[in-house]
Amino acid sequence: MGLDAILASLTHLADPFALAIMVLATIVGMIVGALPGLGTVTALAMILPFTFVLEAPQAIGLLLAIYVSSVYGGSIPAILINVPGTPQSAATTFDGYPMARAGHAAEALGWVTVASTFGGIFSMIVLVIAAPQLAAVAVEFGSVETFALIVFSLTTIAWVSAGNPLKGLLAGAFGVVLSTVGVDELSGANRFTFGNFALSAGFHVVPVLIGLFALSEVFMTAGQGVARHGNPIVSTGFKVASFAKWWALKKTVLRSSLIGTFLGVLPGVGATAASLIGYVQARNGSPNKENFGKGEPEGIVASEAANNAVTGGALVPTLSLGIPGDAATAVMLGALVIHGITPGFQLFNRNPELVSFIFVALLVANVMMLIVGAGLAQVFSRVLKLPHALIMGGVVALSLAGSYVIRFSILDVWVAVVAGICGLLLRYANVPLAPIVIGFILGTPLEENLRKSLIVTQMQPLKFLESPIAAGFFALTLIVVCWPLIGKRLAARRKAE
Amino acid sequence: MRRAINTDTILGAAGGLVATVLLISSYRQSESVFILPGDAPPFLVPQLFLYFTIALSAVIFLLGLRSGGLEIGPKHWRNIAATIAVIVAAAALMKPIGYLAVAPVAVFATVYLLGFRRRLVNLAVSAGFVALLYGMLTVFAKMPLPKIPGLGV
Numbered sequence: 001m002g003l004d005a006i007l008a009s010l011t012h013l014a015d016p017f018a019l020a021i022m023v024l025a026t027i028v029g030m031i032v033g034a035l036p037g038l039g040t041v042t043a044l045a046m047i048l049p050f051t052f053v054l055e056a057p058q059a060i061g062l063l064l065a066i067y068v069s070s071v072y073g074g075s076i077p078a079i080l081i082n083v084p085g086t087p088q089s090a091a092t093t094f095d096g097y098p099m100a101r102a103g104h105a106a107e108a109l110g111w112v113t114v115a116s117t118f119g120g121i122f123s124m125i126v127l128v129i130a131a132p133q134l135a136a137v138a139v140e141f142g143s144v145e146t147f148a149l150i151v152f153s154l155t156t157i158a159w160v161s162a163g164n165p166l167k168g169l170l171a172g173a174f175g176v177v178l179s180t181v182g183v184d185e186l187s188g189a190n191r192f193t194f195g196n197f198a199l200s201a202g203f204h205v206v207p208v209l210i211g212l213f214a215l216s217e218v219f220m221t222a223g224q225g226v227a228r229h230g231n232p233i234v235s236t237g238f239k240v241a242s243f244a245k246w247w248a249l250k251k252t253v254l255r256s257s258l259i260g261t262f263l264g265v266l267p268g269v270g271a272t273a274a275s276l277i278g279y280v281q282a283r284n285g286s287p288n289k290e291n292f293g294k295g296e297p298e299g300i301v302a303s304e305a306a307n308n309a310v311t312g313g314a315l316v317p318t319l320s321l322g323i324p325g326d327a328a329t330a331v332m333l334g335a336l337v338i339h340g341i342t343p344g345f346q347l348f349n350r351n352p353e354l355v356s357f358i359f360v361a362l363l364v365a366n367v368m369m370l371i372v373g374a375g376l377a378q379v380f381s382r383v384l385k386l387p388h389a390l391i392m393g394g395v396v397a398l399s400l401a402g403s404y405v406i407r408f409s410i411l412d413v414w415v416a417v418v419a420g421i422c423g424l425l426l427r428y429a430n431v432p433l434a435p436i437v438i439g440f441i442l443g444t445p446l447e448e449n450l451r452k453s454l455i456v457t458q459m460q461p462l463k464f465l466e467s468p469i470a471a472g473f474f475a476l477t478l479i480v481v482c483w484p485l486i487g488k489r490l491a492a493r494r495k496a497e
Numbered sequence: 498m499r500r501a502i503n504t505d506t507i508l509g510a511a512g513g514l515v516a517t518v519l520l521i522s523s524y525r526q527s528e529s530v531f532i533l534p535g536d537a538p539p540f541l542v543p544q545l546f547l548y549f550t551i552a553l554s555a556v557i558f559l560l561g562l563r564s565g566g567l568e569i570g571p572k573h574w575r576n577i578a579a580t581i582a583v584i585v586a587a588a589a590l591m592k593p594i595g596y597l598a599v600a601p602v603a604v605f606a607t608v609y610l611l612g613f614r615r616r617l618v619n620l621a622v623s624a625g626f627v628a629l630l631y632g633m634l635t636v637f638a639k640m641p642l643p644k645i646p647g648l649g650v
Contacts, residue, residue, distance in 0.1 A: 166556060170553045173549050173550045176542070192526075215584065218580065219577055219580055222611055223572040225612060387613050390622055393608035393623060396600075396604050397626055397630055400591060410591065413591060446542070
């Protein structure tokens with residue numbers, strides 16, 4: 001990253017309008033993250049249509065601020081009402097709420113905010129170092145290797161996403177099929193349009209996202225009757241512990257940041273697993289083991305540094321390879337493409353200013369999260385008192401407008417409604433929704449690279465294995481799919497012995 | 498309201514059925530497509546993934562039959578149906594009668610269905626939020642939304 005590129009990116013951020021957008025996005029992200037049931041992907045999906053009027057750097061800054069702050073925002077209700085705003089903050093309830101109940105909510109918010117900022121900045125540094133290296137490796141990738149990489153990522157994300165792996169794979173496959181609707185660019189053939197001209201352009205990612213994540217949440221809330229949380233809101237404030245106390249936890253913060261960043265880079269693992277692993281590792285290595293679960297600051301710091309470190313980690317494969325690490329980065333990838341930016345080696349090679357801007361914007365987003373979190377902690381506790389039904393009403397208004405303004409087409413509103421109903425039914429059937437989105441976003445490059453590869457190998461797919469990189473990815477895919485069966489066999493053998 | 502539903506068999510059957518219909522349709526549509534020699538067929542990827550979907554759906558269906566029903570907890574089915582009806586009606590009416598006419602009613606009805614009974618607050622928030630959003634989108638962001646016929650907004 002050259003000095004010129006850094007200076008250029010700072011010029012973008014010196015624009016008061018761009019900064020104001022990021023501050024606003026940080027607040028919105030924290031609020032949406034703090035409201036149980038919404039979360040990072042919903043926040044990004046609902047905001048995405050409104051970024052179309054912005055220039056690419058402003059839009060990226062806005063989305064990064066929402067991404068980072070919504071992950072942090074989930075920890076606020078975890079501490080104040082014992083309900084994590086996002087699944088990523090589930091581990092924060094273990095010690096955050098007991099600490100708040102003991103009258104130390106302000107301290108708990110202080111631990112959370114600073115740990116989240118540290119985790120975010122740590123992963124940003126890793127992103128700055130790792131992403132260009134990975135992008136340089138990716139330049140060796142032809143269509144066969146890229147196809148194999150996408151198959152590996154998609155399978156891993158679907159397989160490890162949540163619950164039943166078969167349902168994850170089904171969701172991922174369905175997402176790929178959805179991405180093929182419309183006119184095929186290579187042959188001009190109409191695919192699954194059923195004579196409907198409006199479908200020729202295919203489905204847009206935003207209405208699909210709005211339906212699957214936002215509207216399905218409204219329908220889910222309707223199914224639960226009156227939505228209220230039972231726990232009282234603990235009064236709050238913001239207080240940062242002394243430097244000496246932080247210094248005592250330096251190993252935990254670093255370890256959790258490393259765990260979060262590493263798991264963020266891996267496809268499909270995500271922030272929820274990172275925060276839980278960070279928490280367990282901290283508990284196992286702590287001399288105060290017995291205090292965990294009773295309001296131990298180390299527990300809060302461990303889970304929050306890990307889940308926010310995932311943000312930078314997940315952006316490593318997204319920016320360098322164009323392969324998202326989770327559903328949130330899949331939306332970010334979709335947003336970049338919508339704004340005419342294609343991630344990968346070419347991005348680093350041809351547009352270093354934009355890459356530098358992304359790095360600097362991520363740093364600024366993390367710092368803003370710290371400032372806004374510290375300044376508005378009291379306000380967020382009030383937001384939690386808002387009736388959930390009113391918030392869902394806002395989601396309806398945003399969903400209707402957001403899905404329409406994408407292409408000024410009423411068909412997109414219908415797509416969002418149908419996706420919402422499907423999302424509700426799929427949730428009831430325990431089908432994870434993230435693989436649908438990732439399949440949908442990766443479907444186009446997957447198809448493009450497969451067809452190119454077939455043309456190159458004269459329609460002989462077995463020749464794909466002649467590439468050692470592709471063969472390696474296919475082998476990894478096989479290992480990922482077979483691992484649960486191997487694990488079961490090994491466990492049974494150990495039991496027998 | 499408490500029901501045990503075998504969601505796995507329903508999912509497997511529905512997934513298999515949808516994939517089969519799409520697969521048959523893809524073969525019919527591919528008959529009228531001209532492919533250049535050496536070019537990969539345009540329906541290759543969807544067909545591959547549809548076969549995969551059918552296979553997965555069959556496995557999920559069979560596993561669902563073996564494992565039995567799944568308790569999905571108490572659900573207010575009427576409430577869900579009514580909320581969906583409100584959103585469907587809003588989508589249907591948004592173009593002919595305008596976003597500003599439809600959205601406040603849809604928001605009000607949804608909020609009411611979700612259990613918020615303070616109607617005046619609901620009315621004020623529904624109308625206020627929609628008007629704010631409309632203003633931001635059409636005036637600030639220059640993104641037009643469907644207008645109320647004859648009113649220009």
